Amino acid sequence: MTTGDARVLASDFIFLEAPRWHQGALWVADVFDGVLYKVDMDGSKEVVLSQLPPRPNSINFLPDGTPLVVSSVARQINRIVDGRLEVYVDLSQHATGDLNDFAIDDAGRLYVGNFGYDIFAGEAIRLTDIHVVEPGGDVKSAASDLEFPNGTAIINGGRTLVVAETWCGKLTAYDRDPRSGTLSNRRLFADVSGRHPDGICADREGAIWLPSFNTGEVLRILEGGQITDRLQFNGSAIACQLGGPDGKTLFCTTYDGTLEEQRDRKRLGLINTVRVDIPRE
Numbered sequence: 450m451t452t453g454d455a456r457v458l459a460s461d462f463i464f465l466e467a468p469r470w471h472q473g474a475l476w477v478a479d480v481f482d483g484v485l486y487k488v489d490m491d492g493s494k495e496v497v498l499s500q501l502p503p504r505p506n507s508i509n510f511l512p513d514g515t516p517l518v519v520s521s522v523a524r525q526i527n528r529i530v531d532g533r534l535e536v537y538v539d540l541s542q543h544a545t546g547d548l549n550d551f552a553i554d555d556a557g558r559l560y561v562g563n564f565g566y567d568i569f570a571g572e573a574i575r576l577t578d579i580h581v582v583e584p585g586g587d588v589k590s591a592a593s594d595l596e597f598p599n600g601t602a603i604i605n606g607g608r609t610l611v612v613a614e615t616w617c618g619k620l621t622a623y624d625r626d627p628r629s630g631t632l633s634n635r636r637l638f639a640d641v642s643g644r645h646p647d648g649i650c651a652d653r654e655g656a657i658w659l660p661s662f663n664t665g666e667v668l669r670i671l672e673g674g675q676i677t678d679r680l681q682f683n684g685s686a687i688a689c690q691l692g693g694p695d696g697k698t699l700f701c702t703t704y705d706g707t708l709e710e711q712r713d714r715k716r717l718g719l720i721n722t723v724r725v726d727i728p729r730e
Contacts, residue, residue: 455723459492462718465702467507470692478505507550512557521547552601557584558630562598600649613646639674648688652727660686696728
């Protein structure tokens with residue numbers, strides 16, 4: 450697979466995180482514009498909600514379809530009810546850094562990562578935890594000693610959780626009890642040293658699609674580290690999601706510019722699509 454197989458679906462964004470396929474459309478948050486969009490397969494955009502809380506780094510959906518949006522700076526996760534934001538869970542007493550990406554299992558259990566330190570104040574990198582939020586709202590540590598746990602995917606029928614440790618360039622896997630949600634048997638899923646994995650997704654064979662923020666690549670990786678497919682984009686590759694009517698469209702959010710242009714909030718964010726052989730998990 451080559452980047453020539455990809456096409457731009459939609460443009461005129463700043464910085465898009467956490468694309469999610471839901472009810473026939475791609476939902477995605479513009480982190481620095483504070484807008485939640487729905488994007489159709491023809492590229493048409495609908496604003497679901499504007500004026501999101503600062504740095505809405507991730508979105509997802511509860512089993513009943515309720516949308517959740519991260520308030521990274523407040524270290525809270527909000528739900529959207531009747532077009533309004535309500536606090537769903539407050540992790541400010543648990544997370545040691547601003548919240549980032551999260552995954553949800555079939556029971557509505559959340560696995561939430563955080564930076565672990567104040568990256569914007571120039572603090573040194575510190576290891577941190579993934580927190581699990583139970584459907585009843587209880588919060589506890591699910592896994593510890595991770596270096597910026599970022600994109601997260603649940604694979605193998607719920608029996609495995611894979612998380613991207615961004616700064617050290619690793620995909621880390623855990624066995625997962627589908628009933629209790631407990632994580633155990635930490636191991637290396639893939640070493641991608643030199644790359645900064647961001648918002649990952651999984652396909653039905655348990656392979657991980659991994660965007661590398663610093664190299665602009667989007668890779669399909671098997672457990673053990675074999676790369677089966679590679680896309681190369683200009684600028685930064687941010688996040689990806691499998692979706693579309695048959696689950697075989699890979700949506701990739703990228704920034705087609707420099708880091709300086711990102712800091713200047715230039716509207717160079719894109720949604721790209723490419724057809725793949727293996728559908729979503």
